[in-house]
Amino acid sequence: MDRFRGLAVLALIIVVLPLALRNSYHYDVAIRIGMNATMVVGLNLLIGYAGQISLGHAGFFGLGAYASAILTSRYGWPPIAAMISGMAAVGVIAFVVARPILRLRGHYLAMATLGLGIIIYMVLVNESGWTGGNDGMNVKAFSIFGFSLANERAWYWVTGAVLLVAIVLARNIVDSPVGRALRAVHGSETAAQVAGIDTARYKVRVFVVSAVFASAVGSMMAHYVGFITPQVSSFFHSIELVTMVVVGGMASTYGAVLGAAILTMLPQLLSRFEGYEMIVFGLILMLTVIFLPRGLVPTIAARLRKSD
């Protein structure tokens, strides 16, 4: 029952929220929260549940974004076909690189995924004949069966629906034998292997799933903004995504959503600090990690349980 309660609350928030959104800027922030949350829910499977760090997921986001941009603008593909092809291609790429990369642990895994992200970034910058290089490229508006998503309101509902679907998918994985296997890997990989779990296979799978999530959101973001630059796959974006997982709470799907919401809104709220925003931002992150090391949602949930 517990899993439906969370979902129902979130669905209710999504339905009621437009009452508080006064203009397209407010919608824009809400849409970005939704998209980031979708991606972080996927990334959380890898980082939070399986305990494998990735500092290169913005690379997959970028690949999805550019797949959509290039296939729709240069080859006239319908956006949905471009998006699905991008997801498939990213899935294959992630699958191929996952085995060698996920054999590494700790710092080495961090380095390898970091390198992967940087390689993708360099390719996007240097293949300027395809990607427009550093100056970026235009992306057409998203349309499906002749119906196009032209304004923020339409995007809001699509993003909300996609987020809910992503959460259902993620929860299903978490609550399945796969999810238990992943948590076993997180606890102790050696112990998991002794218990007969093919740890490599599960790690590869979850890596591919999280990469495909990233690619899908990349495609959506590209169509939504209408213009992309290789910065979407930069190292800083990867860090931002990992931070969302950590602040919200590792191994907590709704924590990931909250993390995405907080880290998307903070820069907007802090923008008045003119130049000091990075300091305030850093301070908030530090305090979170020091006082809420498990992230917001798990810590608060544990407090509530104790007081019961």
Add this chain to the structure above:
Amino acid sequence: MFRSMLRTTGFALAALALSAGAQAQAPIKIGSVLSVTGPAAFLGDPEKKTLDLYVEKINAAGGVLGRRLELYTYDDGTSAGKANTFVKRLIEEDKVDILVGGTTTGSTMAMVPVVEKAQIPFISLAGAVVIIEPVKKWVFKTPHTDRMAAEKAFEDMKKRGITRVGLLAENSGFGQSGKKETLAVAGKYGMQIVANESYGPKDADVTTQLTKIKNTAGVQAILVFGFGQGPAVVTKNMGQLGITLPHYESHGVASEQYIKLSGRAAEGVRLPAAALLVADALPKNDPQKPVVVGYEKAYKARYKQEVSTFGGHAYDGLMIAVGAIKRAKSTDKAKVRDAIERTKGFIGTGGVVNMSPTDHMGLDLSAFRMLEIRNGTWTLVN
């Protein structure tokens, strides 16, 4: 004594009257999204400082149309996606009257669809030609383009009877854009690019590429498109290889640093550069002289830093905006847009601006000066 007191009182009264008048009316809101942090911070930082400085100056002088200017700036951290959010915020939340900003081409282009939809005049501070080609109704820009730099270099080569050029472009955003534009306009000037090589911005040795260019049959000059220390390495290597072909650089090296790093090898190098960088070397009758010297003095006095052309772009953008608001006698968005499009003979740091419905930048090749390095310093060529 008495007279000076009287004068002071008079000034105070006038100022009071002015500020009272200014307060009576709503301020004119200028919105700006700049890349103050992130990879493009070296562009965005002087832009923000310039806007801050001149908005303050204009307000101290009584504002525009008797109204105060109010500046709203957001830092996109060199992310086009964030620029897209912030421009919505400026339009919807802050309800600005005009936009001056957009440090990078990426940020600008991510703002363009929003701006066109909201129908608000927007003066970009980014370089690429795509911003104004094709012409977008509400979008203007102040910086000269990389294409103009290539054209200026070709113009000078033509005068010297050079037609076959070896191109050496840096592997950076700047270098790649330069390469694209150079190849695009070569035909127009009857130039033949007989060699086309590239190098990395951090390469410590470029002699291989240079030797290849040197050995190309019929090459008459070398054009290098790069930024920062890369071109200095190229220049030194050319000196070591004893290449005596006429050597052209782009506006990307127009800083003292380049001469210092290249040493004697830089002698005789020619490059197109904005007037701002050679403010002191400009002849007295140059129309841009008072503007660039004035800007340079004001900026240095406030921030104790060297001026850069990027800050100059922001100065030009703000002044074009203010001029248009004055001529439109209101902040009505459509009227201000039309007034910007009719900007004629505006003398900025980047050159003389003559906008038209088909040209939303309004600069011609005279915006660039041809410089030659002689005795370790910039000298204007003809």
